[in-house]
Amino acid sequence: MVIKELPEEVKAYISAAQGTPTPEYVIKELIENSIDAFASKIEVDITSPFSFKVKDNGIGIPYEDLPKTIKRFYTSKVYSLKDVKALKSLGYRGEALHSIALISKLTIKSKYKEENIGGILKSIGGNIILHKPFSFSQGTLVLVEDLYYNFPARRKSVKEKKFFNFVKNLLFAYYLAYENISFVLKTKDNIISLLNLPFEEKLKLIFKDKSYSILEGKYFKIIYSDDKIKNFENIFILNKRPMDFKFFEKKFLSPLNLNFKTVIAILNVPNEYIDIHLSPYKDKFEFTSKSFEKLILENIKDTFTQKIYPFYSKERFLLKEAESENIFNLKLLGFLGEDILVGYTDKYVYYFDFHLIFEIYNSQFLNLSEKQACKYALVKKGDMDLDTLKDIIFEIFSSGKITCPHGRPLFVKESINNILKKLKRKR
Ligand SMILES: Nc1ncnc2c1ncn2[C@@H]1O[C@H](COP(=O)(O)OP(=O)(O)OP(=O)(O)O)[C@@H](O)[C@H]1O
Ligand SMILES: [Mg+2]
Incomplete structure (x- = not known):
């Protein structure tokens, strides 16, 4: 793993991508970095929407590469346009930590799996103030403090309750999308532990005593219920990426007249049929083939019709x-x-x-x-x-x-x- 600068043609390809980070987006990017680092345990510890840390037991960052993590367009995940299009990792722009560093006081502690000693990097507003060896167990901890310290007006638009709910739902989405990763969410007054369990058991954890049904086709799995789960937002996961649920609703549920109170929609499609590079928060995408999109709609329709239209x-x-x-x-x-x-x-x-x-x-x-x-x-x-x-x-x-x-x-x-x-x- 080496962190390198992206070639110009890749920069041009993804250049529409960057948006101003919201606290929700920052958390999402940090979790995705931990997943990309093959972590099996990810802990999110939140003091406030402006101060939180994400710790993982992934492969870590080589000591010499630490300063590069916050440079724009520096990444260890893709080196060419072909890699970007193959979409093997959640990150592919080398931009997230850069944009987070610019608006916060950032600390990264890490130990790379092939090195004996770890390192610590501290930056304020993107300026590195410390980079030295540091003893740390394998993995990475990213601490974000004083988010928006240099953009105080932005703080006003952050709604704490909405933020906490978003993060909780986001963790559930990753939890459902990935096997073999356990998550912990710590907040001031609560700890949620999401242990590595079989998929069905994970669903039970979410639905508790409420009943739900599963529809499954070649490219999709849709779990739905006519009961509303308290504080739970509907989830849409595309190729292991949590996406804006409204998109799924608009494309697939509304045209079929399907209205459920609770839905978890999971789509797994070949990467060549989707393009996610135009969305600043990586939560929207386009189908590259209309006929493929139609095929999925038809598939969902047929499965629903076979299973439930008599009472639906x-x-x-x-x-x-x-x-x-x-x-x-x-x-x-x-x-x-x-x-x-x-x-x-x-x-x-x-x-x-x-x-x-x-x-x-x-x-x-x-x-x-x-x-x-x-x-x-x-x-x-x-x-x-x-x-x-x-x-x-x-x-x-x-x-x-x-x-x-x-x-x-x-x-x-x-x-x-x-x-x-x-x-x-x-x-
Ligand atoms: N938790 C982590 N564990 C290991 N390496 C990490 C971690 N977080 C960041 N890195 C390293 O820092 C680099 C920069 O991270 P950053 O999130 O800014 O970019 P990216 O993930 O490559 O792309 P994107 O901007 O799309 O997220 C990564 O490519 C990776 O090498
Ligand atoms: Mg990233």
Whole structure:
């Protein structure tokens, strides 16, 4: 690892990038530097939005390179335009520490993994006032003090509560994006410890007792809930980078009419389809291919439709169903265990929630209350013959009211074509 100045053509390519650092952005850049240094533990310790430190156990910075860290366009992560475009690291501009140093009193303590002794660097407003050997365990500590000391007017626009909430959510975003990194967030009155856990366990930590669902496709994973989680902001992670959630909402959720109270959206796409270099805070991007963007939208739509449209949007469901086939050709085959009723049409195999058929039927046609409807739904499979069941299902479909009182889906289905494809047979 050597810190070098970027070639001119790279500088020109990224030159639109730099913005004035906000405290939130400073924290984000410091965490990203720790991740790029392969840290497995990152500790963020905040005294105020103007005074905080980030400590990691990453590879550290070579003693001789310490002064270069705060020089503009000096980086150890990319050396050419090709590297920049390959987007292997979170940092790629050699600008973050430079711009942070200009507006703060900065201390960096570090020990590089291949050196025996560490070093300390101190700067005020970008002027180095100390660079000497310093005994330090492996990794790096960056301490930012008196942020905006030379721009006091800027302090006024910082809202402390918003800042703390942002940082907490940001840590959750990195926590979800990276395996094998644990995070600690220390503030005046709180310590949040995010231990390295399997992804599902991390979700439980966020959602606690609230229920959530996961949709997964080739390029995306979307975790959503109709419950609002207190103090939690929706998260969008693109190729392991936390991004502005509004962007995801605008591109993918709004066009599909999907409104959830809580969403964690994770996109992993080949780097050649995205360009993130135009955004000063690295939180926005463009798709370089419209057709790829459309493909993702279609993918998300299909996955949602397959999984949930029966209870999500009645209109969309009926329309789609009418377009694709006639549900009234349904033939019922019988039961899978106690709970699932199986049927098929020309195009799909249907798995109905047997009890739900009665819950819906009872509440809608017998005018029972929600509680009664569920109670009377405890019918056993032996109580009914398939023809009567089919009639009830048709009645539910004809009414268009295919929603369970609690919002569960009446059925899931799989296209027969899909099954044939999986069996490697063409129709
Ligand atoms: N926590 C850290 N551990 C190891 N090296 C670090 C750390 N923080 C900074 N560095 C070194 O300092 C250099 C400059 O950091 P800086 O954040 O300014 O630029 P960058 O990460 O290369 O690019 P960007 O401006 O896009 O963040 C890095 O390239 C890296 O070599
Ligand atoms: Mg950086």
